[in-house]
Amino acid sequence: MTGRALLSVEDVAVDLPTARGNLRAVDHVDLALAPGRTLGIVGESGCGKTMLSRAILQLLPKQAKLAGRVMFDGQNLARCDEPALRKLRARSLAVVFQDPMTSLNPVLTIGTQLIETLQEHLALDLGAARKRSAELLAAVGIPAPEQRLAQYPHQLSGGMRQRVAIAIALSCEPRLLIADEPTTALDVTIQAQILDLLAREQRRRHMAMILITHDLGVVAGRTDEVAVMYAGRVVERAPTQALFKRMQMPYTEALLGAIPKLDAAPHAPLPAISGRPPDPTRPLAGCAFAPRCRYADGHCASAKPPLSAAETPAHHYACFHPLRLAEGAGA
Amino acid sequence: MLGFVARRLTYLVPVLLAVSLLTFLIASLLPGDLAYVILGDQATPDKVEALRHDMGLDQPLLIRYVGWLGHILQGDFGRSFRTGQTVLQAVAERLPVSFELMILAELAGLLIGVPLAIVCAARSGGAFDRFVTSSAFGMLSVPTFLSAILLIYLFAVELRLLPATGYVPFAEDPLGNLRFMALPALTLGFAEWPGIMRVLRSDMIATLQEDFIALARAKGLKPSRILFVHALKPSSLTLVTVTGINIGRLMGGAVIVESIFALPGIGRLLVGAIYTRDLVILQGVVLLVATGFVIMNFIVDMLYAVLDPRIRHGHA
Numbered sequence: 058m059t060g061r062a063l064l065s066v067e068d069v070a071v072d073l074p075t076a077r078g079n080l081r082a083v084d085h086v087d088l089a090l091a092p093g094r095t096l097g098i099v100g101e102s103g104c105g106k107t108m109l110s111r112a113i114l115q116l117l118p119k120q121a122k123l124a125g126r127v128m129f130d131g132q133n134l135a136r137c138d139e140p141a142l143r144k145l146r147a148r149s150l151a152v153v154f155q156d157p158m159t160s161l162n163p164v165l166t167i168g169t170q171l172i173e174t175l176q177e178h179l180a181l182d183l184g185a186a187r188k189r190s191a192e193l194l195a196a197v198g199i200p201a202p203e204q205r206l207a208q209y210p211h212q213l214s215g216g217m218r219q220r221v222a223i224a225i226a227l228s229c230e231p232r233l234l235i236a237d238e239p240t241t242a243l244d245v246t247i248q249a250q251i252l253d254l255l256a257r258e259q260r261r262r263h264m265a266m267i268l269i270t271h272d273l274g275v276v277a278g279r280t281d282e283v284a285v286m287y288a289g290r291v292v293e294r295a296p297t298q299a300l301f302k303r304m305q306m307p308y309t310e311a312l313l314g315a316i317p318k319l320d321a322a323p324h325a326p327l328p329a330i331s332g333r334p335p336d337p338t339r340p341l342a343g344c345a346f347a348p349r350c351r352y353a354d355g356h357c358a359s360a361k362p363p364l365s366a367a368e369t370p371a372h373h374y375a376c377f378h379p380l381r382l383a384e385g386a387g388a
Numbered sequence: 389m390l391g392f393v394a395r396r397l398t399y400l401v402p403v404l405l406a407v408s409l410l411t412f413l414i415a416s417l418l419p420g421d422l423a424y425v426i427l428g429d430q431a432t433p434d435k436v437e438a439l440r441h442d443m444g445l446d447q448p449l450l451i452r453y454v455g456w457l458g459h460i461l462q463g464d465f466g467r468s469f470r471t472g473q474t475v476l477q478a479v480a481e482r483l484p485v486s487f488e489l490m491i492l493a494e495l496a497g498l499l500i501g502v503p504l505a506i507v508c509a510a511r512s513g514g515a516f517d518r519f520v521t522s523s524a525f526g527m528l529s530v531p532t533f534l535s536a537i538l539l540i541y542l543f544a545v546e547l548r549l550l551p552a553t554g555y556v557p558f559a560e561d562p563l564g565n566l567r568f569m570a571l572p573a574l575t576l577g578f579a580e581w582p583g584i585m586r587v588l589r590s591d592m593i594a595t596l597q598e599d600f601i602a603l604a605r606a607k608g609l610k611p612s613r614i615l616f617v618h619a620l621k622p623s624s625l626t627l628v629t630v631t632g633i634n635i636g637r638l639m640g641g642a643v644i645v646e647s648i649f650a651l652p653g654i655g656r657l658l659v660g661a662i663y664t665r666d667l668v669i670l671q672g673v674v675l676l677v678a679t680g681f682v683i684m685n686f687i688v689d690m691l692y693a694v695l696d697p698r699i700r701h702g703h704a
Binding site: 114116139142143144145146147148150151152154156159160161162163164165173174177178209211212222225 | 607
C-alpha cells in the first residue's frame with residue numbers, strides 16, 4: 058500500500074436480520090486501495106465478498122446494518138446522503154455485476170442504458186451521448202457498435218452483454234471500478250477475454266479496481282494485492298506475488314488446491330475443501346475455518362486468531378498455525 | 389412481429405368456435421320452449437308445433453347450431469321477436485354507452501391504482517404502504533351496489549354535484565354526458581383500483597430487488613427515473629393482463645351499475661332480454677360480448693410483446 062489511499066475500508070461490519078437471527082455477513086474488515094491499483098478479493102460463496110462490495114458501493118439491502126467507515130477520497134460514504142452519493146456514482150465509483158443477463162434491464166435498449174448514464178452525469182446532448190456510447194462499445198471490443206445501440210440485451214451473447222456492462226461502468230471515467238465476479242456467469246473461453254479487457258482498461262484509465270472472485274487463479278496475474286475472505290473476515294491479505302510465494306493461511310492453500318489442474322489424471326476426483334462454511338447466524342467462538350482445517354487444534358476452536366503481520370512486508374494473516382511452520386504445502 | 393401476430397390470430401379460431409358452441413348450448417338448454425314464449429296466451433299445441441317447424445326448433449341441436457353459425461358468419465345474428473330489432477342494431481345502439489363506461493371506469497381505476505402502487509412499492513413496509521394496502525383490502529370486499537349507493541348519497545343527495553341517474557349521448561352534450569357518467573364510472577373504478585394496486589405493487593417490489601435496479605442505482609440515476617423507466621415497464625405485464633380482463637369483463641356491460649344508474653348499455657339490454665325471454669337477443673349479445681372478450685385478450689398478448697422485447701423476438 059503505497060501513497061494515499063483512494064479507498065479505505067475501516068472496521069466495516071454488515072449485519073443482516075434474517076428469520077433465523079442476525080447474520081453477520083461482513084465481520085470487521087479493513088482494506089485500503091491506492092489510486093490506480095488493483096485489489097483482488099477472493100473467497101467461496103457466502104464468505105461476504107459481495108456484501109462487502111455492496112457496502113462500499115452503498116447498495117446494501119434496505120434492512121442491512123452497516124457499521125464502520127468507508128472512506129473514499131476523504132469522504133465517508135456511509136455518512137453520505139443519497140444526492141451526494143448519486144454525484145459520486147458512475148463518475149467516481151462504478152460496478153460490474155456477476156451476471157450480465159440480470160444486471161442489464163431486459164426492456165431497455167443497450168443505447169438507452171448507456172446514454173442515460175452519460176446524460177445523468179456529463180452535460181452531453183443526445184447526439185453527443187449516442188456518439189460517445191458507440192465509442193465506448195467499440196472500446197470494449199463490440200463490433201458494429203452503432204447497430205448494437207438499438208438492440209436489447211437478450212439479442213447479445215453472454216460475453217457481449219458483459220462487455221456492455223463494462224462499457225456502462227467505464228462510461229463516466231470512474232476512479233474506482235468494482236468487478237463482482239465479472240466472469241463467473243460466462244463461458245470459460247470468454248472469461249480470459251473479459252478479464253484481459255478489464256485489466257487493459259484499468260491500466261489505460263489509471264483507475265483503481267477491486268476484482269472479486271472465488272478463483273485464486275483469476276487474481277494471480279491481474280492484481281497488485283489480494284485479500285482472502287472467509288466467513289465475513291479477511292483471513293489473509295498480501296501483495297499478490299508474496300501471497301503466492303508464501304501463503305500463510307491454510308484456507309488460502311485449500312482454495313488454491315481446489316482449482317482443477319489441467320495435468321491431473323483423467324477421472325481423478327476434483328479436489329474440494331471438505332465440510333462447509335459455518336452458519337453465519339451462529340458464529341463460532343474460535344477460528345471459523347477450524348472445523349475444516351487439517352492443522353487445527355483445541356486453541357483454534359476456542360480463540361479467534363487476530364489478523365497479524367507476517368515477516369514479509371504488507372502481509373497479514375489470521376492463523377495460529379501458519380503454513381510456513383507446517384511447511385511442505387503449496388501448489 | 390408480423391409472424392407473431394399471425395400465429396396468435398390462428399389460435400383465435402378454435403377459441404371462437406368453442407365460444408359460439410357454448411353460447412348456443414346455454415340458450416338452447418334453458419328451460420321453456422321459445423315457441424310457447426312467442427305465442428304466449430294463444431299457444432295451442434297445433435300452433436306451437438307449426439311455429440316450432442317454421443323456426444326449425446324441431447331439428448336436431450347440431451343442425452340448428454350449424455344453421456345459426458352459418459347465419460352469423462354472414463353477419464346475421466337474428467332479430468328480436470319482440471321489438472323486431474336485429475341483434476346487431478340493438479347492440480350497436482347500446483355499445484357506445486357500455487364502451488364509454490368501461491373506458492372511464494378503467495381509467496379511474498388506473499389513475500387511482502397505479503400511482504398508489506408505485507409509491508407503496510418504493511416505500512414498501514412503510515406507514516403509507518400499510519395504510520393503502522389495508523384500505524385496498526377493505527375496498528375489495530365492498531360490493532359495487534353498496535359503493536354506488538354511498539356515492540349517490542354523497543355526490544347526488546348531499547353535495548348535489550352530480551346527477552344520480554340518466555344519460556345523454558356524448559355527441560349531443562359532451563359535458564352533460566360526462567356528468568351522467570361520472571358516478572357510474574367512479575363506482576366501477578372504486579372496485580377496480582384495489583386489484584390494480586395490489587398486482588402492480590407486488591410486481592414492482594419484486595422488480596426492485598433485481599440486479600438491474602441495483603445497477604441503475606449504481607449508475608447514479610434519479611429515483612424517479614429508476615421507478616418509472618427501469619422498474620415500471622418490466623413490472624406491468626400482470627397489470628396489463630388484469631386491465632385486459634377487467635375491460636373484457638366490463639364489456640358485457642356492468643349489469644348492476646347500469647341498472648342502478650339507469651344507463652342504456654349492454655348490461656341493461658342483457659337483463660331485459662333475460663326478463664322477456666328474448667333468446668335471440670340473449671344469444672347474440674352473449675356471443676358478441678364473449679368474442680369481444682377473446683379479442684381483448686388477444687390485444688393483451690400483443691401488448692406483452694410491446695412491453696417486453698424478449699416476447700417480441702420469440703425468446704420467452
